[in-house]
Amino acid sequence: MNPTAISLAQACFQAALSSGTSTIPVKLNQLLTELSTDLPSCAADTEAVGHATSDEFPFLRMMISVGTPPDSAESMAWEDGVRGVLSTLRHWDSKEVNSLNKLCALLSAITALDAKSAGLSSVAAQVTSSQLISGLRQVIETADAGPAFNERRFPAIRQQIESYAKSGNLEQLSHMVPHMNFFPRSDFWAAVTFMYSADRAVLADIIVKRNDVLFSFMICAVLETHAIELALTVNSLIFKFVCVANCRQVRTTSPPPHSQHTLQTLLAQVAQTSTADWSAWMQALFKSPGNNASLDAALAAVIGQLTQEHWTAFFKALSLGYSHRAAAPVANILIPFANSDNNEQKLLMWATAYDVWSNWGYGQRENDYAMFAPAACALDFPVSMYYASQPSDWRLSEESNLLGAIETVEQQWFDSGTALITERNRLRSRLRLVQHGIALANGCSDALPRAIQPDADLYDRTRYHYHDLNL
Numbered sequence: 001m002n003p004t005a006i007s008l009a010q011a012c013f014q015a016a017l018s019s020g021t022s023t024i025p026v027k028l029n030q031l032l033t034e035l036s037t038d039l040p041s042c043a044a045d046t047e048a049v050g051h052a053t054s055d056e057f058p059f060l061r062m063m064i065s066v067g068t069p070p071d072s073a074e075s076m077a078w079e080d081g082v083r084g085v086l087s088t089l090r091h092w093d094s095k096e097v098n099s100l101n102k103l104c105a106l107l108s109a110i111t112a113l114d115a116k117s118a119g120l121s122s123v124a125a126q127v128t129s130s131q132l133i134s135g136l137r138q139v140i141e142t143a144d145a146g147p148a149f150n151e152r153r154f155p156a157i158r159q160q161i162e163s164y165a166k167s168g169n170l171e172q173l174s175h176m177v178p179h180m181n182f183f184p185r186s187d188f189w190a191a192v193t194f195m196y197s198a199d200r201a202v203l204a205d206i207i208v209k210r211n212d213v214l215f216s217f218m219i220c221a222v223l224e225t226h227a228i229e230l231a232l233t234v235n236s237l238i239f240k241f242v243c244v245a246n247c248r249q250v251r252t253t254s255p256p257p258h259s260q261h262t263l264q265t266l267l268a269q270v271a272q273t274s275t276a277d278w279s280a281w282m283q284a285l286f287k288s289p290g291n292n293a294s295l296d297a298a299l300a301a302v303i304g305q306l307t308q309e310h311w312t313a314f315f316k317a318l319s320l321g322y323s324h325r326a327a328a329p330v331a332n333i334l335i336p337f338a339n340s341d342n343n344e345q346k347l348l349m350w351a352t353a354y355d356v357w358s359n360w361g362y363g364q365r366e367n368d369y370a371m372f373a374p375a376a377c378a379l380d381f382p383v384s385m386y387y388a389s390q391p392s393d394w395r396l397s398e399e400s401n402l403l404g405a406i407e408t409v410e411q412q413w414f415d416s417g418t419a420l421i422t423e424r425n426r427l428r429s430r431l432r433l434v435q436h437g438i439a440l441a442n443g444c445s446d447a448l449p450r451a452i453q454p455d456a457d458l459y460d461r462t463r464y465h466y467h468d469l470n471l
Contacts, residue, residue, distance in 0.1 A: 004067030005115040013086070013119030015079050017126055022084035023077070027052030028109045032088075035098035035105070046101060050108035050186040057081065057113065064115050078113065085110045090127050094135055103135045107190035117193040117222075124197035133199050139191040140206055143184070145215035158214070165213035165238050168276065170245075170284035173213070177245045182221035192222040196230060204234040213238055220246040228262045232269070237277055240266055244285065244295070263298035268305065275309050282317035289318070289378070290329030304337040304345070311349050315356040315379065321363055324376035331381035331447045338385060350389055353382030362426040370418050371425040373466055374432055374452050381447050387437020395438050402431040421465060 024032070028049050054060065057078060062068040070078060089106050093099060114120050161180075164173040184192075195203040207219060216239045220227045224247070231243040244266065270281050289296050303311070318326065338346060357379040363369030387395055406427045414420040436449035455461040 002064060002067040002115075004069070005064045006118040008063060008069060009115035009119035010122045012075070012079050013082055013114070013123045016083035016086055017123055020083055021080045022087050023080040024084040024088065025049075025053045025056050025081055025109055025113075027056070028085070028105055031105050032102055035102050036096070046104040046108045046187055047185060049105045050112040053081075053109045053112035060113070060115070082110070082113050082119070085113065086123065086127050089132065090129065092129075092132055092135060094131055100135065100138055104139060104187040107139065107187035107194075108185075111186040111190045114190075117189065120190060120193050121197045124194045128194070128198040133195070133202060136191045136195050137202060137206060139187060140195065140203070141210065143188045143215075143218070145210075145212055145218045161213060168280045170241055170280045171287070173241075174245050174284040177217075180217060182218050184218055184222055188218075189222050192219060196223060196226065200230055200233060204230065207234050207239050208236050211236070211238075213242065216242040217246065225259060228259055228266065232262060232265055237270065237273060240270065241281065241284070247294075260294060260297060260301075263294055264301045267298055267302050271302070271306055271310055275313065278310055279313040279317070282313045286314060286317050287319045288323070289326050289333060296329055296333055300333040300336050303333065304340055304342065308348055308352055311352045312356065315353050315382075318378040320357070320360050320377050320379065321366070321369070322375075323378040326378035327376050327380040327448055330378045334382055334385075335447060346385075347389055350382050350386035353379050354386040357383045362429055364426065369422070371422045371429070373454075374425050374428040376449070376452060377429075380433060380436075380449060383433045384436040384440055384449065387434050388440035390437070392441065395434065395441070399431065399434050399438065402427055402434060406431065417465075 031046070031049055057074075059068075059070045059074045060078070063070060069075075085106055089103075089110070092103055092106065096102065110120055111117070161173065161176060164170070164176075192203070195206075203219075207216060216236070219230075219239075220243055223230060227243040228247055231240040234240065244263070267281075270278055285292075285295060286299065299314070303314070318330070334349075337349065340346070357377070362371060362375060362377075387398070390398075406424060409424045409427065410420065412423070414423065432449050432452070436444070436446075439446075454466045
């Protein structure tokens, strides 16, 4: 959205709060008149009001797309139209005939007069009333929630999404987020915007009672990154997750203030729930750190406040196979904690990472896992820190044992040359972290080991078919 359009819309809506000429857009006025005389069962195409209002103020399209300001006459007409709709909203009466249809028509019109709801957001609190809040609640509660997909072609997708949410399979749910497009009706869009600005507690209550993952996605489609702020007050882990997952997909030039702190608070809230819930979040969001700097920074800020169970879930969530690109992001997440004074907890964290790393053993329990070069992995930093925290004699003994195992690896029986090469590279990968731990203990300031290089000896390099897939 063009920032000039945002500023102009906010200024126009603020000006419309003052006294002046009020003009109801033509199509809206026509429909309101019809609704006042027809029976309560009258069906109204309120969405058409938005299109007609947009046609009545065509200069707004240029303003929104390229930031071209309206001229003085257009600005005056725009302000008068906004004032007329806001005034009618302020005095909306639920007891009138077709009151809900009238409200939907007003909301569609005000959306057409706005720029991505920027104007409405800035004045909602000054226009609202308890009666209007009640009407907005009805509009939001009764909205049909569904993404834009062909349900004939994909008949089970809605049930699949709901199943993932109910079972807590957030990882699979997160894979679907980039492919889910929501196009909320303009009256719903305005109602959510209005409620978010005027009474978030009511909006949070609606979300909890609706308890619908698709409805949660639709709320996020309206609020975008601002949904993160709302999530703090919504007692629903699914909604909190949807907000975080959705924000990873949203590109915005104006992220809401304090969003980083909000992400930290959200992660802290999730940490206070069950271990299973926390593990599901880690699996969904942190298998490959480095793809979202805000999330990584939020975890870095809270990880020192967590327990060993939380750390274990984070380390186990990491996709360790071929995870060399995650080594630096994981290091960045853990370095603030490594620089803290909490030595006892640090030792526990490094030991926890070491256990996860050692059990993985560079795919030693995985069928058909082959290594044609030593490998970096996501746990390089904490494992190196583990070695650095051990007694010097133990480190040197570990280094000596690994060097010996590498020299004598061919004294074992292997079913294939690939199995031999893989085992040798497992040993060299372990040795790499032991040696970096020794360097850290001796004052090295580099968080991660140096880049992996082929064997210096030409015979070894040829004998073991060095080929680094990570290059």
